[in-house]
Amino acid sequence: MLMPQTALGVNRELVPHMWVLAAMAVATVVLAAGPQWVVQAGYRCGLQALTGLRCPFCGMTRDFAAMLHGGRPALNPCSWVAAIMVYGLYPAAVLVGWRRGRLNYFHGAAVKYGVMAALAAMLVLNNLR
Numbered sequence: 337m338l339m340p341q342t343a344l345g346v347n348r349e350l351v352p353h354m355w356v357l358a359a360m361a362v363a364t365v366v367l368a369a370g371p372q373w374v375v376q377a378g379y380r381c382g383l384q385a386l387t388g389l390r391c392p393f394c395g396m397t398r399d400f401a402a403m404l405h406g407g408r409p410a411l412n413p414c415s416w417v418a419a420i421m422v423y424g425l426y427p428a429a430v431l432v433g434w435r436r437g438r439l440n441y442f443h444g445a446a447v448k449y450g451v452m453a454a455l456a457a458m459l460v461l462n463n464l465r
């Protein structure tokens with residue numbers, strides 16, 4: 337299948353994934369080098385402020401900072417799974433999809449409903465205590 341390419345010859349479907357991977361790399365470097373810059377920034381979750389519910393990601397910034405410094409995640413029960421997704425499954429899926437010319441599977445119903453189901457499960461799990 338012929339993939340549309342940018343002026344630089346890069347597969348157009350790969351570009352948004354490269355931005356996501358670059359953002360994940362930058363966030364990882366920031367959390368590894370200076371977690372206090374993020375953790376002490378005073379950010380408060382909008383969902384928690386409005387409803388008192390913890391969103392699917394509440395606690396993950398501090399958990400990822402802890403994991404990057406050899407600690408254990410303790411604030412969100414889904415942090416381990418999220419770390420596996422962020423550092424393993426997603427980059428591998430992008431690599432495989434790119435090599436096979438099948439990056440469009442990210443737009444399929446299985447991924448869409450899988451992500452929705454995962455977020456719903458994470459919301460429940462992060463509010464069980």
Ligand SMILES: [Zn+2]
Binds near residue numbers: 381382384390394
């Ligand atoms: Zn939150």
